[in-house]
Amino acid sequence: MQIAAFIVRRAVHSVVVLLGLSMVIFVISRILPGDPARVAAGARAPDWVVDNLREQMHLNDPLPVQYVYWLRDAVQGDLGLSLVTRRNVAQDILELFPATFELALYAGVMMAILGVGLGAVSARHKDRWLDNLVRVLSYMGVVTPSFVWAILFLLVFGFTLGWLPTLGRLTEGLQPPPRITGLYTVDALLTGRVEVFWDALQHIVSPALALAMGSIAQQARITRSAMADNLGKDYIAALRALGVPERVVMNRFLLKPSLIPTVSILGLDFAATMSNAFLVELIFNWPGISRYGINAMLRKDLNAIAGVILVLGVVFIVANILVDMAVAYLDPRIRLRTARGR
Amino acid sequence: MDRPTPLLQIHDLRLQYRVYGGALQVLDGVHLHVHVGEKVGLVGETGCGKTSTMKAVLRVLPMPPAQITGGSIRFKGQEILAMDPRTLQQVRGRGISMIFQDPTAALNPVFTVGQQLEAVLRSHWGRRADRGEIRAAALAALEEVALADPDRLLDAYPVQLSGGMRQRICIAMALATKPELLIADEPGTALDVTIQDQVLRLLHNLVEERNTSVILISHSLGIVRQLTDRVYVMYAGTMVESAPTRKLFTHPGHPYTQQLMEVVPRLSGGGIAPGIPGRIPDYLDPPTGCRFHPRCPHAMEICRREKPPAFSLDQDHQVACFLYDPAQGSPAP
Numbered sequence: 062m063q064i065a066a067f068i069v070r071r072a073v074h075s076v077v078v079l080l081g082l083s084m085v086i087f088v089i090s091r092i093l094p095g096d097p098a099r100v101a102a103g104a105r106a107p108d109w110v111v112d113n114l115r116e117q118m119h120l121n122d123p124l125p126v127q128y129v130y131w132l133r134d135a136v137q138g139d140l141g142l143s144l145v146t147r148r149n150v151a152q153d154i155l156e157l158f159p160a161t162f163e164l165a166l167y168a169g170v171m172m173a174i175l176g177v178g179l180g181a182v183s184a185r186h187k188d189r190w191l192d193n194l195v196r197v198l199s200y201m202g203v204v205t206p207s208f209v210w211a212i213l214f215l216l217v218f219g220f221t222l223g224w225l226p227t228l229g230r231l232t233e234g235l236q237p238p239p240r241i242t243g244l245y246t247v248d249a250l251l252t253g254r255v256e257v258f259w260d261a262l263q264h265i266v267s268p269a270l271a272l273a274m275g276s277i278a279q280q281a282r283i284t285r286s287a288m289a290d291n292l293g294k295d296y297i298a299a300l301r302a303l304g305v306p307e308r309v310v311m312n313r314f315l316l317k318p319s320l321i322p323t324v325s326i327l328g329l330d331f332a333a334t335m336s337n338a339f340l341v342e343l344i345f346n347w348p349g350i351s352r353y354g355i356n357a358m359l360r361k362d363l364n365a366i367a368g369v370i371l372v373l374g375v376v377f378i379v380a381n382i383l384v385d386m387a388v389a390y391l392d393p394r395i396r397l398r399t400a401r402g403r
Numbered sequence: 404m405d406r407p408t409p410l411l412q413i414h415d416l417r418l419q420y421r422v423y424g425g426a427l428q429v430l431d432g433v434h435l436h437v438h439v440g441e442k443v444g445l446v447g448e449t450g451c452g453k454t455s456t457m458k459a460v461l462r463v464l465p466m467p468p469a470q471i472t473g474g475s476i477r478f479k480g481q482e483i484l485a486m487d488p489r490t491l492q493q494v495r496g497r498g499i500s501m502i503f504q505d506p507t508a509a510l511n512p513v514f515t516v517g518q519q520l521e522a523v524l525r526s527h528w529g530r531r532a533d534r535g536e537i538r539a540a541a542l543a544a545l546e547e548v549a550l551a552d553p554d555r556l557l558d559a560y561p562v563q564l565s566g567g568m569r570q571r572i573c574i575a576m577a578l579a580t581k582p583e584l585l586i587a588d589e590p591g592t593a594l595d596v597t598i599q600d601q602v603l604r605l606l607h608n609l610v611e612e613r614n615t616s617v618i619l620i621s622h623s624l625g626i627v628r629q630l631t632d633r634v635y636v637m638y639a640g641t642m643v644e645s646a647p648t649r650k651l652f653t654h655p656g657h658p659y660t661q662q663l664m665e666v667v668p669r670l671s672g673g674g675i676a677p678g679i680p681g682r683i684p685d686y687l688d689p690p691t692g693c694r695f696h697p698r699c700p701h702a703m704e705i706c707r708r709e710k711p712p713a714f715s716l717d718q719d720h721q722v723a724c725f726l727y728d729p730a731q732g733s734p735a736p
Contacts, residue, residue: 188467295503296511296519298463299573302503303523303580304496307488314522318513392513393560 071385075378082374083135087128090363097363100144135371141364145356150368154350158372159243160230161335161342161349166244167269168276169331175273176280177323183281184288184319185311195281202278208340211271215344218267226264228346235260268345272338276330280323287319321391328384332377408480409436410584410616411460411499416474418452418459418640420686421467427686429455430640431694432474434713435618437584442610442617444627444648446663447637453620454504456637457586461501462491478584496527500582502606504589504620506569510561517541517557520576527580544579545572549605567598574606584616592621603630624663628652633719636660639694640686642713646720656722658699693724701726 098115099106115121119130134141140150183195219227230245231237238248238257246265249258291297292315300310338351350369357365389396418430430452437443445453458464460476462483476483478494486494503509511519520541525532528540538557545553548571561569570591577585590606591599607630610617621627627634627648634651636644636659644657655661690697696706705725714727 293465295505295508298458298461299501299503299509299576300511300519300522301463302458302461302495302499302501303526303576304492304494304500305522305526306492309522309526314511314514314519318511321513393515394512394562397560397562 067386067389068382071382075382078378079371079374083132083371084128086367086370087131088124090367091124091127093361093363095361100361100363101142135367140368140371143357143365144362145360145365150364153353153365154368154372155243157348157350157353160347161338161351162376163244163246164265164269164272164338164342164347164349165331165334167265168273168334169327171270171273172276172280172327172330176277176327177284177320179277179281180284180323181288181311181316183285184292187285187289187292192285195285199278199281202274203282205274206340207271207275207337208344210274211268211341211344214267214271225267226260227267230261230264230347231257232260232264268338268341268347271341271344272334276327276334279330280327283326284319284323287322288315291315291319317391321388324387324391325384328380328387329377332373332380335376336373407438409477410439410441410479411618412436412475412477413456413460414475414477416456416459416476417472418455418464419470419472421470422687425687426470428640428689429469429686430459431689432641432710433637434642435635435645437616437618439583440614440616441633442619442631444631444634445618445620445637446622446624446627446634449622451637452640453637454588457501457588457618457620460586461495461499462486463501492526496523496580497582499584499586500577500580501586502573502577502588502590505593506566506573507561507593509573510569512561515558515560516545516564516572520544520557520572520579523576524579540579544575547578547609548572548575550575566594567602570594570598570602571605574602574609578609578613578615581613582615584618585610586618586620588620589622590619624652636663639689641694641710642723643695644720644722644724645713646717650717650720654716654720656716656720656727657695657724658701658726659695 096111096115098111098118098120101118102111102114119127122130138151140154142148143150143153146153179195179199183192186192214225215227218225226232235257238245238252238254241248241251245261246258249255249261297310297315300314301307305314336351336354338347338349339355341347342349342352350372354366354369354373356362357369413433413435416430416433417428420427420429433452433456435443435445435456445456447453455464455469459469459471460483471484474484478498481490481494483491483494510516517538521537524537524540524544528537532540541557542553545556550556550568550571556564556568556572561572564572570593574590577587587606591602594602603626609615617631619627619631631648634646634648635642636651636657638657638659644651644655644660646654646656651660652664655664690707692708693699693702693706693711696702699706703725709725711723711725711728713721713723714729715721716727
């Protein structure tokens with residue numbers, strides 16, 4: 062099958078990219094100033110303890126040997142101890158990743174639906190007041206950082222209107238659903254706890270929207286310009302000229318070719334959301350991996366930094382594969398070229 | 404006039420494109436009519452407004468920037484420019500359909516041939532038709548334009564097909580709705596000469612069979628001479644001459660038409676014709692009076708000031724040129 066071959070090829074690609082990424086992470090973590098053994102042992106530990114620890118951590122070996130040790134452990138899920146939490150980094154990540162992933166997932170859905178929707182509305186009313194309104198709002202969306210939206214939503218929805226909760230993933234005292242995927246809304250539905258689902262959903266709306274705002278604006282602009290461009294194409298005029306109803310022309314024959322640029326950007330925006338979420342996570346007290354990563358960087362927690370970058374790298378790679386598959390689905394020209402072996 | 408209402412009547416059509424820094428006066432009072440069963444040619448240089456006129460008829464010009472500033476377009480006596488979307492949709496396809504100039508641009512690259520052809524058929528058959536019926540009709544439409552293996556073609560994307568096949572598919576789509584009037588915009592121009600010839604012959608046979616009325620747009624006088632009953636000549640957004648095809652070729656009246664005949668390379672004479680001196684005018688600031696006067700060897704004082712109306716040489720031969728104004732005195736060249 063075409064698709065299977067495509068996925069296998071991309072998977073092999075991904076492994077190579079991941080190896081490269083791991084080398085970069087490793088080298089950076091080793092050339093940064095500071096002695097990991099000293100940091101691990103603590104400032105008041107006697108020198109002989111630090112020396113022992115250094116030997117234990119293979120820090121006296123040449124860099125390539127160190128890398129092999131590091132990689133072997135990483136593959137086995139051992140990313141080392143976090144110097145801050147004093148737990149295995151992999152365990153930390155496993156716990157925090159779903160929270161951010163869930164956030165990004167909702168943000169992604171908002172980007173897709175609101176972004177494409179606004180863009181389509183804008184293109185349909187091109188150069189009229191509705192279009193101009195959407196365009197002005199888009200500019201605002203693009204230039205306003207997500208933390209500003211976060212604070213704004215917190216104040217407006219959380220305090221002034223009181224519609225939505227302000228902090229965390231669940232209301233205090235509510236038992237989280239049993240862990241299946243780690244996504245509260247999904248787990249709550251799977252275990253049939255509707256009230257938990259509803260509560261988690263209310264908690265996620267504001268931070269997800271704050272994260273999505275910039276990308277929604279961007280998607281709207283891209284969709285609008287692609288649709289406006291394609292609207293002038295002869296293939297649209299031809300279908301109209303032959304009596305195909307406007308609704309069908311717009312929603313089917315104009316939308317599909319116009320989505321190609323949007324989808325390409327959307328996937329990358331989604332992945333970027335996960336690494337850029339730290340301020341929003343901070344503001345909404347969201348126990349996510351992005352905030353964890355920033356804390357690790359501030360405290361020079363090298364193992365945690367490496368782990369977070371590695372995980373986010375995987376997210377980027379997977380998002381890229383999904384984008385390529387979506388684009389191949391939308392655009393037969395790419396699909397046919399791939400089938401012929403590039 | 405004792406003739407019945409024309410199938411299509413364009414009267415004094417004016418069209419402009421709003422661009423940065425002004426408005427392009429693309430059409431400046433275009434007249435044209437087509438009777439039932441008639442094959443009409445529309446000739447003129449590239450950029451003279453032939454395609455714009457025809458896209459205006461089907462109201463598929465992008466508006467904005469295009470804007471119709473005056474005139475009327477009537478189909479069977481009904482004003483197209485004032486139609487509500489529902490009525491317009493009835494006219495499009497079944498009343499009038501169009502083959503676009505470039506078959507590659509006229510087919511959506513991300514949908515299969517079948518998806519596009521079936522969308523056209525479905526919009527005219529409505530909910531009555533089921534999938535199988537539509538598919539069968541699509542197959543029949545492709546067979547009609549002499550395409551082999553239509554089953555496979557329906558599932559193919561335009562990129563997988565040759566230029567000649569795409570052109571045939573465009574013809575099939577335009578005829579699948581069984582239109583009363585077919586507008587063919589330079590069919591086959593994008594193809595090489597042998598394929599173009601095949602495509603034109605096919606098109607000719609198909610419209611003869613069904614007695615479809617045709618407007619054939621072309622910059623090739625040879626093609627128009629073979630395939631049409633009557634010809635309109637356009638220059639820079641104005642209709643300069645109309646006459647039965649034979650009469651136009653034997654007695655071209657307008658200086659522009661005369662020059663157009665001259666530039667057709669003559670096989671016997673050899674060499675390349677000198678061409679018409681000058682170039683198509685700037686639509687942002689078109690020449691005053693007759694738009695052709697800067698290039699006209701017979702230009703008179705009045706041509707610079709006034710736009711020439713259509714003068715009748717014959718009942719069926721109109722020329723928009725002051726040379727034929729009885730008030731000007733001087734006999735025609």
